[in-house]
Amino acid sequence: MTCAECRENLSAYADGALNFPERQAIGGHLEACPACRAELSFIQSMKAAVAGLPSPRMPADLKAALLAEAKRQTRRESFWPSLWALPSFRYPAAALAACFAALLVVYAVGRKERGPSISLNAMLIAHEEYALSRPLAPADIIYSRLPEQVESSGENPHDL
Amino acid sequence: MICKLQGARIAAFATAAALIPLLPASGAAARLKRPDPIEALRRSLEGPSVPYRGEVKIVNHSRQSRERSSLAMDVFWAGPSRYRREIKDKSGSIGQVIVADGKSEWIYSPSDQKAWEGPLPEGSKNEIESEVRLISANYDIRISPGRRIAGRATWLLEFKSRATGALVRRLWLDRQYWLSLESELFRPNRKVGSAMRFTSVSFNPKLSQDLFSFKPRTGWKITSRLKPASDAGADASRALPSWLPSGYVFEGEDALRGGQNPVWHDRFSDGINILSLFQCSSDVRLDFGTTGAKPVPMASTHGTLAQTQDGLVLSWSRGGRRFVLIGPLDLETLERVAESVP
Incomplete structure (x- = not known):
């Protein structure tokens, strides 16, 4: 490092x-x-x-001004519905969203077709666990790194 | 008075004279006490016959950055299937725990409330004689008086490769119980890769049975650790190397998983080092994680190389299969093994 x-x-x-x-x-x-x-x-x-610093208190007049502004904002008509009403915005936006969704589907299918995967850590664990079965295994050294490898190998290494 | 003094001197001289011939003999006796290295190895492989507890310091030397990291671990041992290791973090509190309760081996993290359950390491006591033969065939084993470790007298056992002459391992064995109190593992470049040493040890301590049990509390996340798939059957079509480094023999195989995409694991050993060959369909992707893997040209294909504490990892694909080779060997030797896999 x-x-x-x-x-x-x-x-x-x-x-x-x-x-x-x-x-x-x-x-x-x-x-x-x-x-x-x-x-x-x-x-x-x-x-x-x-x-260790004390939390500063908000001035009373600032708090009142912020609350008043928040109330005005909630009463104001939303910007996006009015924009969506315009055909010149609605159709291109819908086409763009459809393209994005199609890309997502292609990506997901592609990932699935690429098949399962296995992490190198899963193999290292198998390698070290076999080493542990040997009489002359440096057990303490192997055990000192096994938890890290088990943790890094994923939540369920069976699900390759 | 004078007579008494003279008598005493004569007696002292006579005693000394009587002892002089014994001096070389006592030196020889001391030399004779040095155990046979093969017998010391055998007793070390059998392990201590009594429970023990101790504090262990482990140092790993990084090949890339030349840095070294160390950690401390408390060890409680009451037999091959009942042990506990508590790995401490830098603050001295327990970070990870490994417990064998007689049935399973648990790895858990108290702070994260996660636990992984796995099988106990397979014992191989009945294989000790064949192990001794394999090790002594491949390694020149020497024994000499070792330094005191954790207040205990030791024998130093050194293993040098008969093929290369390189020192591969040094063990300091307790003279009474044959526990390895210190060990050094050397890399192919002849530098120490990892080392462990007991900073304190006591034999026959009173160990509570609670140390060797683990009962996860409500809310803990329990995960089964990887274990060989029993439904994988045999795969006669899997490819095996036609060339192995001197002294390595095939020891066995199993599958990390069954189903349509089994991952086969073949193991080879020279008695001390393990060489693992994994193979699966090339459809199975290999995730190298954060090992800093990099592409490496091979004689007949392209491979990927990573460096881990277990040694080098070489991966390549050929004939619709993906292969991964792991072992404490240099790249040239790994490549030669890889190229011999059809």
Whole structure:
């Protein structure tokens, strides 16, 4: 993992929003990269500082003005029905929508005809599970990466 | 008084003189205590005869970025079908758990409330003698006193390929229980790819039976892990390589799935390394995920190459079939195997 890839996900990492493999990958990079650790520390301190700020109250006159404007908008006639009434807009738009729907159908059928798929992770799991059945298997090393592969192989690897 | 002193000196001298001839003998005795490497290998394959628990550190070296990642794991072991491994994340909390409850092997993530159920690894205790023969035929095994690991005395067992002379694995075995307390796996480029080491270990601890059970709570998502399809039957038309690297033998096959698009898995081994050949109809698409696969020219076709912790992965299509070869071999050797598949 490069520093750029790491920093792209540092904010999510600080929020705890990444999954386990992503956390492991970033954690591994952070262990070896003092610059990214410093960046993470900065992000964490900024988040803590922002979280500590009091929420500003909306001024009473601004709130009243916004509510009044919202009421006016709901009373106003919608723009799209009036546009749809124009034949010069309605027919080309309908033709365009039909073309788009046809493209979607062609894409879906094409995908189905391309047949089933299998992930490389499913094969790696089979490879490692066989390795585990060997007496001299480096079991702890294999088990340390098996959960990540199982998780990445998809929800149901039987459904190829 | 003088007589007493002289008597004591004479006695001490006599004792020392009596011991001198024994010194070379005691050195020889110490050398004799070094076990036979094949016997040490055999006892290591049989595994420890008592339960144990310990903390393990695992280091993986990335080939591409030259970085290394490490993780810690707590291990509880009460037999080949009852064990527990807790993989910790960077903060030290448990990220993933692997539990064998005697019937199934579960992998679950407490934070995500997801679990995968799979079969227990097949034991092969009855194959130990054939395994020893295969390993000792392909590897020169040497034993020497090892360093202390987690406070335990060890023997160092080294495996060098008889074909290439390359060191492929080093094991530090506990002298009393023969558990591998540290191991290093070397890549074809002769650099360490992965390593594990116990940072602490205790034998015969009291282990609660709760450690070896898993009962998912309400709301957990349970998924069956991939297991060989029993309805696949045999496929006599599947293609097998006519050339294998020195020492590798065919060990068996099964199908990852049955039905109209079976994916066959043939396994080959030299006793330590595993070579897997998968094949299916070329209609079955292969999803490489995030392995950074790239196209690679082969002698007779075009292939795709990816690098994983299990070694290189080479994929190609020929004769209406898609093939995937996985193994800890260099690209040249993998290609030679691939080109020998009709």
